[in-house]
Amino acid sequence: MSTRGFSLAALPVARVPGVAIVLVVLCAGFGVTSPGFATPANIANILTQSTILLLLALPMTVIIMTEGLDLSIGAVLTFASIVLAVTVIATGSPTLAFLAALGVGLCFGLGNGVLIAVFDIPPFITTLGTLGIAQGLSLLVTDGQSVVGIPRSIEQIYSGTAAGIPFPIIIAALAYFITHALLYHTRFGTYVFALGGNREALRVAGISVRGMLIRVYVFGGLMAGFAALLMTARLNSAHPTAGIGMEFDAIAAVAVGGTSFERGNGWLLGTLLGVIAVGVLRNGLNLLAVPSSVQVACIGALVIVALFIDGMRAER
Amino acid sequence: MTVVPLFELRGISKEFPGVKALDDVSFEIRAGEVHMLVGENGAGKSTLMKILCGAYRADRGSFFNNGEPVTIHDSTAARKFGIAVIFQDFTLVPYLDIAQNIFLGREFSSRLPGFIDRRRIHAEAKRVLDMIGFDIDPRMPVHGLGVAQQQMVEIAKALSQDARILVMDEPTAALSDRETELLFAMIARLKKNGVAIIYISHRLSEVFALGDRITVLRDGRNIASLLPAETTPDQLVTLMVGRPVDTTYTRPSRPTPGAVVLDVKNLSGPSGFSDINLTVRAGEIVGLSGLVGSGRTEVARAIFGADRVTAGEIRLFGKRIGGSTEISALRGMALIPENRKTQGLALARSVGDNIVLAGLRKLFPSGVFVPRRAMKAARAIIEKLRIATPTPRRPVATLSGGNQQKVVVGKWLNADARFYIFDEPTRGIDVGAKAEIFRLLDGLVHNGAAILMISSEQIEIVHICDRAYVMRSGRIVGELAHHELTEANIVRLGIHQ
Numbered sequence: 001m002s003t004r005g006f007s008l009a010a011l012p013v014a015r016v017p018g019v020a021i022v023l024v025v026l027c028a029g030f031g032v033t034s035p036g037f038a039t040p041a042n043i044a045n046i047l048t049q050s051t052i053l054l055l056l057a058l059p060m061t062v063i064i065m066t067e068g069l070d071l072s073i074g075a076v077l078t079f080a081s082i083v084l085a086v087t088v089i090a091t092g093s094p095t096l097a098f099l100a101a102l103g104v105g106l107c108f109g110l111g112n113g114v115l116i117a118v119f120d121i122p123p124f125i126t127t128l129g130t131l132g133i134a135q136g137l138s139l140l141v142t143d144g145q146s147v148v149g150i151p152r153s154i155e156q157i158y159s160g161t162a163a164g165i166p167f168p169i170i171i172a173a174l175a176y177f178i179t180h181a182l183l184y185h186t187r188f189g190t191y192v193f194a195l196g197g198n199r200e201a202l203r204v205a206g207i208s209v210r211g212m213l214i215r216v217y218v219f220g221g222l223m224a225g226f227a228a229l230l231m232t233a234r235l236n237s238a239h240p241t242a243g244i245g246m247e248f249d250a251i252a253a254v255a256v257g258g259t260s261f262e263r264g265n266g267w268l269l270g271t272l273l274g275v276i277a278v279g280v281l282r283n284g285l286n287l288l289a290v291p292s293s294v295q296v297a298c299i300g301a302l303v304i305v306a307l308f309i310d311g312m313r314a315e316r
Numbered sequence: 317m318t319v320v321p322l323f324e325l326r327g328i329s330k331e332f333p334g335v336k337a338l339d340d341v342s343f344e345i346r347a348g349e350v351h352m353l354v355g356e357n358g359a360g361k362s363t364l365m366k367i368l369c370g371a372y373r374a375d376r377g378s379f380f381n382n383g384e385p386v387t388i389h390d391s392t393a394a395r396k397f398g399i400a401v402i403f404q405d406f407t408l409v410p411y412l413d414i415a416q417n418i419f420l421g422r423e424f425s426s427r428l429p430g431f432i433d434r435r436r437i438h439a440e441a442k443r444v445l446d447m448i449g450f451d452i453d454p455r456m457p458v459h460g461l462g463v464a465q466q467q468m469v470e471i472a473k474a475l476s477q478d479a480r481i482l483v484m485d486e487p488t489a490a491l492s493d494r495e496t497e498l499l500f501a502m503i504a505r506l507k508k509n510g511v512a513i514i515y516i517s518h519r520l521s522e523v524f525a526l527g528d529r530i531t532v533l534r535d536g537r538n539i540a541s542l543l544p545a546e547t548t549p550d551q552l553v554t555l556m557v558g559r560p561v562d563t564t565y566t567r568p569s570r571p572t573p574g575a576v577v578l579d580v581k582n583l584s585g586p587s588g589f590s591d592i593n594l595t596v597r598a599g600e601i602v603g604l605s606g607l608v609g610s611g612r613t614e615v616a617r618a619i620f621g622a623d624r625v626t627a628g629e630i631r632l633f634g635k636r637i638g639g640s641t642e643i644s645a646l647r648g649m650a651l652i653p654e655n656r657k658t659q660g661l662a663l664a665r666s667v668g669d670n671i672v673l674a675g676l677r678k679l680f681p682s683g684v685f686v687p688r689r690a691m692k693a694a695r696a697i698i699e700k701l702r703i704a705t706p707t708p709r710r711p712v713a714t715l716s717g718g719n720q721q722k723v724v725v726g727k728w729l730n731a732d733a734r735f736y737i738f739d740e741p742t743r744g745i746d747v748g749a750k751a752e753i754f755r756l757l758d759g760l761v762h763n764g765a766a767i768l769m770i771s772s773e774q775i776e777i778v779h780i781c782d783r784a785y786v787m788r789s790g791r792i793v794g795e796l797a798h799h800e801l802t803e804a805n806i807v808r809l810g811i812h813q
Contacts, residue, residue, distance in 0.1 A: 265410070
């Protein structure tokens with residue numbers, strides 16, 4: 001394929017990833033149009049609100065790098081959040097409740113992984129199915145109502161600070177560094193690249209492809225359990241529709257961040273920037289009083305623009 | 317003769333349904349030698365190597381490691397004896413770096429459980445790369461490397477696993493002259509370290525420049541083991557060809573060729589061919605021969621309009637075409653691709669659906685699909701080509717290879733194609749059904765169609781074609797008229813001297 005005439009590749013910006021360009025343009029745009037945007041309080045707000053999405057987008061990056069997908073991650077978060085709320089109200093133990101939420105994530109991750117790796121059901125179908133199951137269970141347990149009456153100790157996980165830094169940001173930063181270490185400094189991470197890039201190479205090297213795939217989806221489920229803790233703390237309740245559509249935002253953030261859906265080409269830092277770009281977009285549109293339905297459309301457009309810029313770069 | 321071979325295969329036989337791939341072949345490899353394995357396509361070289369590395373199991377025969385009888389029943393066993401194959405399609409992970417690829421699955425552990433010692437992996441990789449004289453930063457990701465460099469990484473990977481016997485299958489096929497030199501220098505270095513190399517090649521110059529010994533396979537038999545000093549290129553070619561003729565098919569007399577159907581002038585393209593001139597007349601089967609990778613398929617795709625062309629012109633029935641597969645098909649050209657399963661057929665659909673696929677516009681000018689009319693058209697084709705199916709409704713995937721091939725042809729026949737390009741029409745078809753395919757081609761030209769046929773099997777070209785062009789390195793290096801059309805002539809023109 002060849003293009004004549006204008007190409008971004010000819011400009012010096014060619015080496016800057018699409019997601020960085022998008023982020024700068026968004027910040028500049030909102031900085032000019034809404035006076036409330038570029039304030040320290042608002043920026044802290046954007047970052048804090050992005051933490052839950054980051055907890056989902058990190059494992060989503062790993063999953064997509066294996067040429068897989070996890071559509072169930074938002075619904076699993078929701079169900080884990082409900083189980084957490086119900087458990088803490090019933091037992092009064094936040095620790096037990098948190099473990100229960102992680103247990104939900106573990107079960108769904110394991111289920112996804114086994115169905116995909118052992119029974120060879122395509123990830124799209126598998127996780128679409130478990131999305132439905134998790135969503136249905138959430139509605140069943142709550143009868144469609146919010147679960148309220150959660151102790152303050154949980155709520156403080158979202159609103160509390162340490163040395164002036166909000167707890168959620170500390171948790172998200174930890175999650176980022178752990179995922180980074182996993183992906184770039186462990187055997188597991190090395191094999192994630194191989195799962196997407198050349199499974200045959202992994203087989204020839206005597207590594208169990210199935211075992212690695214199951215671990216990848218278990219990681220996704222566990223991270224959804226962690227995200228459920230933040231979500232419950234943030235809402236100070238659990239709601240059966242709280243996580244609906246979060247898989248969309250997570251996949252969008254990964255795509256905006258430049259992770260390719262083929263050949264194990266992933267970039268974790270890109271995902272972080274992608275999550276922030278989605279957060280900036282939502283926040284800026286909120287400040288401009290744009291309805292949330294239009295916001296979803298804007299996130300869709302964001303994905304296309306970022307990939308378009310990346311595509312122009314790769315053209316040469 | 318007291319040399320105990322490093323590894324020895326004795327009396328290996330292997331049969332596939334309908335084909336005897338290897339028949340009582342013996343082969344030995346000594347430390348520090350480059351052992352050339354030559355033979356035509358289909359002579360059994362690949363099968364023999366797959367048995368050596370444990371990918372196939374021999375029906376009969378025995379193995380000896382340093383003179384001790386052993387068994388190889390899977391690739392793990394082969395690796396234990398230090399046998400490694402550098403495959404044509406590499407087993408590399410594109411977005412890992414060179415060092416991580418070399419040590420994939422054997423990473424050095426750091427003190428933390430599960431963590432890897434990247435520094436040590438890179439240092440060890442550097443050591444292996446130095447050993448083969450490949451000067452590159454092991455931190456480079458593999459996806460940015462060229463074919464030659466990826467091949468070097470594969471070799472480094474094999475050596476890091478203490479390989480003593482390296483199998484290289486046409487390693488220079490995709491390399492430039494300069495890269496080939498580097499590869500040869502590396503091979504010399506490996507020899508000095510006592511590594512044995514089994515080298516499959518079609519290039520006579522390489523066979524004589526590199527080889528310490530030569531083994532010739534033909535039709536699954538070990539024809540000769542020679543020393544390069546005691547043989548000549550001509551003798552080698554004679555040993556490689558000279559197969560008995562397939563007796564199930566006799567070539568009928570052909571009509572006198574009619575008007576020029578396809579006229580290609582000075583065609584060049586970025587996919588690796590240049591200055592191609594060829595003509596095909598009505599009622600004629602013209603062969604396009606040459607080794608795999610000589611650019612035959614690329615030329616065919618360019619003629620059909622599937623690949624880009626940078627210079628020259630293509631005329632079909634006197635009218636200029638090019639650049640669009642739709643226009644080529646509309647004007648009566650058909651390409652029957654090498655891989656019919658992925659490129660020629662909708663495997664999940666019925667025989668009938670496949671047959672009408674390319675002629676929908678002709679059958680249903682109004683755009684409305686009329687099942688009865690489609691059925692009728694499909695039945696006519698099934699009868700005409702004698703496709704073995706009880707009903708057009710049968711899924712095409714359930715048919716034999718030969719009958720699937722007929723469905724692909726039928727698809728184009730139904731679309732009124734008058735010029736056919738066949739790319740390896742007998743690939744994957746058992747011997748018995750081949751004659752049936754040849755009769756099909758005969759039938760087409762008898763009805764006035766013109767055919768350009770690509771085949772790697774010289775015997776087929778000699779057998780069926782009226783004339784043939786021979787390609788080498790993206791160029792046509794010769795045209796053979798019917799009386800000159802022999803296997804030896806094709807091989808001589810097609811091989812790098």
